[in-house]
Amino acid sequence: MNKGNKDRPVLTAAMIKERALALGAGACGIGDIRHFVGDDIQHNPLSILPNATAVIGFGIPVPRGLYFAMRDKRQYFNYTSLGVKYTDESFAEIFLLKMGAMIEDAGYDACLQRSVPGFRVKGDKSTNPETARTYELEFASSVGDGKAVPDVIIDYNKAAVVCGLGEIGMHGRVINPKYGSFMRYVFIITDMPLECDEPFSGSLCDRCARCIDACPGRAIGEEGVDSWQCSVYYRGAHRSNPFMTDECLKDHPDREAILNGEMRFDKASAEAIYPYLDFLPKTHFGYLACLCAKACEIACYEHLKEVGKL
Numbered sequence: 371m372n373k374g375n376k377d378r379p380v381l382t383a384a385m386i387k388e389r390a391l392a393l394g395a396g397a398c399g400i401g402d403i404r405h406f407v408g409d410d411i412q413h414n415p416l417s418i419l420p421n422a423t424a425v426i427g428f429g430i431p432v433p434r435g436l437y438f439a440m441r442d443k444r445q446y447f448n449y450t451s452l453g454v455k456y457t458d459e460s461f462a463e464i465f466l467l468k469m470g471a472m473i474e475d476a477g478y479d480a481c482l483q484r485s486v487p488g489f490r491v492k493g494d495k496s497t498n499p500e501t502a503r504t505y506e507l508e509f510a511s512s513v514g515d516g517k518a519v520p521d522v523i524i525d526y527n528k529a530a531v532v533c534g535l536g537e538i539g540m541h542g543r544v545i546n547p548k549y550g551s552f553m554r555y556v557f558i559i560t561d562m563p564l565e566c567d568e569p570f571s572g573s574l575c576d577r578c579a580r581c582i583d584a585c586p587g588r589a590i591g592e593e594g595v596d597s598w599q600c601s602v603y604y605r606g607a608h609r610s611n612p613f614m615t616d617e618c619l620k621d622h623p624d625r626e627a628i629l630n631g632e633m634r635f636d637k638a639s640a641e642a643i644y645p646y647l648d649f650l651p652k653t654h655f656g657y658l659a660c661l662c663a664k665a666c667e668i669a670c671y672e673h674l675k676e677v678g679k680l
């Protein structure tokens with residue numbers, strides 16, 4: 371490929387950021403690929419584009435009103451439909467295709483990275499609480515020694531930090547200085563030479579533990595978020611779920627402990643209880659209503675507002 375041909379448009383980091391904001395991103399940063407050298411090949415952008423120079427990160431804001439409507443028990447489904455499904459399944463694709471075209475028209479490669487909600491790389495035993503099912507690619511194998519097993523999924527949290535977009539909070543989400551954790555992220559791995567930003571070096575998460583206290587399922591601990599525990603309470607297993615009925619889990623011997631958020635779940639016990647937690651329809655692509663109301667992220671947002679960090 372003819373990289374950087376003089377007949378092609380010259381693109382700068384500033385032009386990319388300006389276009390990203392014009393297309394609806396709330397934040398854009400560019401991370402130097404050198405920050406990923408030596409990282410796990412299953413999550414490394416260099417496994418996708420070996421001659422990459424940079425990862426461009428984009429934060430797409432989710433309107434805070436969607437979160438607050440859940441907090442106040444007024445409306446739930448629009449958060450999932452617009453804040454999760456539409457943002458990740460429609461907006462993100464169109465946005466990435468437009469940004470990618472801009473880069474490729476300038477003569478460089480653009481490997482577009484959107485969220486991968488339905489599966490996990492081989493060996494990743496966690497789940498995605500937002501979706502009905504998550505599959506581990508356990509039967510995939512590498513095509514050669516030292517090569518990654520397909521599919522590679524980049525570490526979104528690390529990429530956001532490297533791109534200077536925010537910090538990882540105790541609740542496991544990226545905290546951005548303007549939007550808190552009310553953003554979703556997409557990336558482009560490219561071989562375009564670009565002026566890069568420094569990794570995020572601010573201090574937002576002060577380990578106040580408000581997110582830990584707010585989670586109805588006690589899914590957050592010092593060691594991070596237990597995705598299986600989260601998945602049960604994201605689906606509304608706690609009594610704070612306004613759609614909970616007297617009939618739900620009526621004959622279950624641990625009903626009280628479950629509704630109080632006192633039960634611990636692993637993969638098997640979580641999957642066994644999912645059929646009972648069927649309060650609202652799924653959206654297209656299997657996204658579930660969020661019936662914990664994202665209490666962890668809302669508590670974090672309110673705390674950071676109170677202390678003047680947002």
Ligand code: SF4
Pocket residue numbers: 539540541542574575576577578579580581582669670671673
């Ligand atoms: S609520 Fe507190 S501990 Fe939790 S992520 Fe936010 S700042 Fe960090």
Ligand code: SF4
Pocket residue numbers: 499584585586587588589590595599600601603604662663664665666667
């Ligand atoms: S508040 Fe909800 S999203 Fe946050 S950790 Fe708990 S169950 Fe998961």
